[in-house]
Amino acid sequence: MLEHPQRIFYGVREHNEGGWCYTARPAEWYVKENVVAAFPRNMVFAVYLNPNMRVYLCRAEYAAKDDPMCPVDWQNRYRGLVWKSTS
Amino acid sequence: MEKHFLEGKMEGKPEFRAEPWYNPYGDCIEYQVADEAFVAERIDELLTIYRSAIDNRPVGFQIKGVQAIIRRFGWDGLVVASEAGAGQVRSISIVALLLAAYEEGPKTLGRRRAYAAVMESPPKQHTIPADELVPA
Numbered sequence: 001m002l003e004h005p006q007r008i009f010y011g012v013r014e015h016n017e018g019g020w021c022y023t024a025r026p027a028e029w030y031v032k033e034n035v036v037a038a039f040p041r042n043m044v045f046a047v048y049l050n051p052n053m054r055v056y057l058c059r060a061e062y063a064a065k066d067d068p069m070c071p072v073d074w075q076n077r078y079r080g081l082v083w084k085s086t087s
Numbered sequence: 088m089e090k091h092f093l094e095g096k097m098e099g100k101p102e103f104r105a106e107p108w109y110n111p112y113g114d115c116i117e118y119q120v121a122d123e124a125f126v127a128e129r130i131d132e133l134l135t136i137y138r139s140a141i142d143n144r145p146v147g148f149q150i151k152g153v154q155a156i157i158r159r160f161g162w163d164g165l166v167v168a169s170e171a172g173a174g175q176v177r178s179i180s181i182v183a184l185l186l187a188a189y190e191e192g193p194k195t196l197g198r199r200r201a202y203a204a205v206m207e208s209p210p211k212q213h214t215i216p217a218d219e220l221v222p223a
Contacts, residue, residue: 013132013152031140032123040140043126048113054223056113057149060126060140073129 001026001047001058004085006069011079018051021078023069029060046071107181107210111223114154116181118210119147130201133188148205150184154222160187167214178214182206 005022012019023046031037039045040060048057061071069085071077103122110117119125124140125147133156137147150156157165157179165183189202 029124040126043140046127050112052112052223054112056110057115059137060124062126062128071129077129 001045002055005047005083006085007067007081008083009070009074009078009080010082012048012077020049020053021071022047022049023071025069041068044069044071105210106212107215109153109215109219111221114152114222116150116153116184116215117147118149118181120208120210121146128201131188131192131198133191134185134201134205136201136205145204145208150181150188153184153220156184156187156191157220159191162217166217177217179217179220181213181215182209 001024002022004024006024007022009021009023010018012021023044025044026039028036029039029045042063043060044063046057046059046061047055050056064070064072064074067074070081074081105118105120107116107118109115119137121139123146125137126140127149128136128138130136133151135149135151136145137149138144139146162177162179165179165187166177167180167183185202185206189198192198
């Protein structure tokens with residue numbers, strides 16, 4: 001995820017300056033112990049880093065309709081989209 | 088079974104605990120009742136509900152900006168005191184924190200329903216010691 005992100009957003013919290021969100025779509029994920037399933041098409045996986053570049057959260061989120069590699073409402077949630085994969 | 092990519096870097100056996108905990112790196116309280124995949128449904132700037140990826144039922148929540156809530160409302164409205172051994176322990180009430188978070192945003196039907204859903208199934212451990220709420 002962090003080595004091959006599809007999108008990188010800057011500014012993830014209103015109360016904490018800075019922070020980053022890396023997103024991508026894995027092919028599969030664990031839905032419970034020993035059960036692997038295809039990653040849902042309407043979701044995107046997000047990894048959050050604080051301003052010290054420490055990972056503090058990773059989770060699936062609903063994908064935006066205008067860009068399935070972005071979490072829903074990304075235009076209002078982050079300060080900006082700073083990197084977009086072209087591959 | 089395939090080895091987890093972090094297996095060599097972690098010590099001890101992984102253990103799931105259905106208890107709320109303070110994440111100092113994200114300044115948020117995390118709570119998950121079921122050890123299964125979930126999707127995060129962002130309600131507002133302060134509350135996110137976790138829904139099961141299997142059947143969409145609520146399986147947890149996240150309260151963000153804990154320090155900002157404490158600064159805004161002060162400890163008095165959020166803390167419950169309890170006796171522990173010889174001394175008194177100050178703990179923060181998760182329900183009080185949720186109520187404070189609700190007051191921060193617009194009074195919409197969607198927010199009210201979401202906050203009510205979270206408060207209908209509060210964690211068994213409903214407080215967190217105040218001295219644990221230290222951001223990293």
